[in-house]
Amino acid sequence: MYFNGTELKKVFLKAKKERFGIIASNVVFDGTIRGLLQGYDNKKSDGLLQISSGACKYAAGDSKDLLVGAEFISSMVKVLAKQFKKSGVGLHIDHATPNYFEFIKDCVENGFVSSVMIDASKEEFEENVRITKEVVKLCKKHSVTVEGEIGYIKGTEDEIVSETELYTSPEEALEFVKQTGVDLFAASVGTNHGVTKGEKVVLRLDLIKEIDDLLIANNVETGIVLHGASGLTAEQQQTAVLNGVVKINKDTDYQLLTAQAVQAYWEKEKDAVVCPEGVNNEDYTPDKSRFDPRKWTIKAENAVQEQLESLVNITGSTGKSIV
Ligand SMILES: [Zn+2]
Structure with missing residues (x-):
């Protein structure tokens, strides 16, 4: 099923209390969404699907209208999620920087998402708090979950490029949580x-x-989010969860698996679209039964589903759905 923000808050509270991690998966394509929803449901695990501004721009095609992209992906998620009865997922905006405030507002007010991340971590601390508070105020009205971020996470992501690695200080995290009232926050570790x-x-x-x-100790226990977790071992992810992480973001993992699944297919089935050496072009006919996109995109979908199922086993959310 599709979770609204209120239900999603319950999911994260349960995860925090029982110390398991929710896998948050970035999506754009319908096949990935289908594979992930099937995976969460098979495992009776709740989940979160995430859209970035880049994903919305892509989904909108030449119009590049972020809101069109967001509505399009949101509709796919909601319609598909309805079919699954043993688990639920919310839809979250990943890494929205302050210049995307209007985009967040439109998505929240139109009910496209149940959760948002405001990433003002590039700003000075006070400014980060001010902007995050504004988003919390907006989202509260619509019972939408809010994730904030303190400190940089190394690497490249949509519109976030940071060369330096800055670790989040516990004192700063405490101040941030107390002042903003976020439901979740990403820390740089x-x-x-x-x-x-x-x-x-x-x-x-x-x-x-x-x-x-x-x-x-200060009575403001809050879910911690782990970004950039695609390179971590199972053990590292489990330790992170035991230490207080409730949401682990996954994006690159799925991208690589998708490419690998399609590559493996075409390595084997190349002659379905390319005339083999030693065969005359006039004698060659491409094989529709093998080049039909449904025949090979399903390989990616299955690979993503399999990966998700193993991830929820690692983070312990298998069988923990609130549904
Ligand atoms: Zn991130």
């Missing part, structure tokens, strides 16, 4: 956006626990 080899990541999972402990 040394993860990188994009795929990275494990050894290059200077991960500080202990910092998550330090932040979590401080928040609990």
Whole structure:
């Protein structure tokens, strides 16, 4: 089923209480959405699908109208999600920088999403707090969940390019949560956006626990979000969850698996579209039964589903749906 913001808050509260992690998956295409929804449902795990401004721009085609893209993806998610009865998903806007405030507002007021991330982490702390508070105020009216961010997460993401790695300080996290009232916040603990080899990541999972402990001691326990988690091992993700992470973002993983599944298909089935060597072009006919896009895009869909199912086993959300 499709979760509104109120239901989504319950999901994250349960995850925090019982210490399991919700996998948040970035989407654009219908096949990915289908594979993920099937995966969450097979595992009776709740989930979150995410759209970035880049995804919305892409989905809108030449119009480049972000709102058209958001409505299009939102409709697909809602219609498909209705078919699944053993789990639920919300739809979240990933990394909306302050210049996307109007976009957030339109999405929230039109009911396109149940959750948003305002990423004003490039601003000075006070300005980050001010902007995030404004988004919290707007979202509260519509019971939409809000995620904020403190400190940079290394790497490249839509409109976020940061060269330096800045770790979030527990004191700053406490101030941020107290002043903004966010439901979730992303902390920088040394993860990188994009795929990275494990050894290059200077991960500080202990910092998550330090932040979590401080928040609990001050009666403002809040869900922590882990970005740039595609390169982390299963064990690292489990430690992160035990230390207070309730949402783990996945994007690059799925992109790579999608490309690999399609590549493997065409390596084997190349002669369905390319005349094999030694055969006369006049004697060659492409094979529709193999080049029909449904025959090969399903491979990507299945790969993404399989990956999601193994991810929810790792983060412990299997069987934990509030449905
Ligand atoms: Zn991120």
